[in-house]
Amino acid sequence: DAKTTQPPSMDCAEGRAANLPCNHSTISGNEYVYWYRQIHSQGPQYIIHGLKNNETNEMASLIITEDRKSSTLILPHATLRDTAVYYCIVVQKAAGNKLTFGGGTRVLVKP
Amino acid sequence: KAGVTQTPRYLIKTRGQQVTLSCSPISGHRSVSWYQQTPGQGLQFLFEYFSETQRNKGNFPGRFSGRQFSNSRSEMNVSTLELGDSALYLCASSLVGRGTTNEKLFFGSGTQLSVL
Numbered sequence: 001d002a003k004t005t006q007p008p009s010m011d012c013a014e015g016r017a018a019n020l021p022c023n024h025s026t027i028s029g030n031e032y033v034y035w036y037r038q039i040h041s042q043g044p045q046y047i048i049h050g051l052k053n054n055e056t057n058e059m060a061s062l063i064i065t066e067d068r069k070s071s072t073l074i075l076p077h078a079t080l081r082d083t084a085v086y087y088c089i090v091v092q093k094a095a096g097n098k099l100t101f102g103g104g105t106r107v108l109v110k111p
Numbered sequence: 112k113a114g115v116t117q118t119p120r121y122l123i124k125t126r127g128q129q130v131t132l133s134c135s136p137i138s139g140h141r142s143v144s145w146y147q148q149t150p151g152q153g154l155q156f157l158f159e160y161f162s163e164t165q166r167n168k169g170n171f172p173g174r175f176s177g178r179q180f181s182n183s184r185s186e187m188n189v190s191t192l193e194l195g196d197s198a199l200y201l202c203a204s205s206l207v208g209r210g211t212t213n214e215k216l217f218f219g220s221g222t223q224l225s226v227l
Contacts, residue, residue, distance in 0.1 A: 036216075043115070043201050043218030044154070087154075097144045097205055097216055098167045101154035 004088045009106040012082075018075040020105055022088030025069040031092050033064060035073050037084040038104070044087065047073065078109045113137065115219035117202050123225045129190040132222045136183050136204030143185040144216065145177060148199040157200075160185055161207070189224075197226045 005023040012018040032051050036044040048055055048062045055062045061074040075082055087104040116135040124130050136143050145157040156169040160179035177187040203216040
């Protein structure tokens with residue numbers, strides 16, 4: 001699986017948009033970008049995923065650059081409950097559910 | 112629909128003992144994966160089961176093993192426990208798991224194992 005690079009931490013003001021970057025410059029054509037988050041003492045929670053088009057769901061938006069070498073997860077209106085570690089993961093089809101988690105970005109939403 | 116259920120939530124063992132952890136996937140999910148999470152190594156893949164067969168394995172010693180039953184419930188076993196096995200063990204389930212990357216993994220809350 002392609003490796004990902006994320007900033008180790010970032011702060012965000014409550015009510016503002018949080019933009020979480022992820023670099024995956026070695027991604028190949030059949031690899032998807034997934035985002036999960038982990039709130040303290042809980043298992044990771046799926047947020048969103050995409051291949052090359054931008055995606056949006058009730059939790060977040062995923063913007064993938066045209067060359068697919070990087071992506072941004074957008075939490076449109078961050079709340080205190082969005083404080084968590086966010087993981088950007090690139091998954092190859094053949095890898096199935098063998099996900100390779102990096103260090104993630106620790107996001108602290110402040111009032 | 113009930114989520115992924117892991118039991119027990121907390122466990123304390125001593126070195127040399129063995130432990131069995133249990134995972135009940137979401138109803139209808141046939142793939143169960145196990146992950147280990149430690150502060151030093153982060154989240155690491157242990158193995159994945161589908162239709163009672165292990166079809167993917169991470170880089171862990173043979174002391175770590177698992178199995179899956181016909182109802183998709185899974186157990187993992189760690190024998191001859193070491194201090195370094197202290198970790199949060201997470202189970203995740205999905206419908207199929209292999210051959211498609213459109214699947215989401217649903218994780219349980221984990222079992223926190225402490226080895227003294």
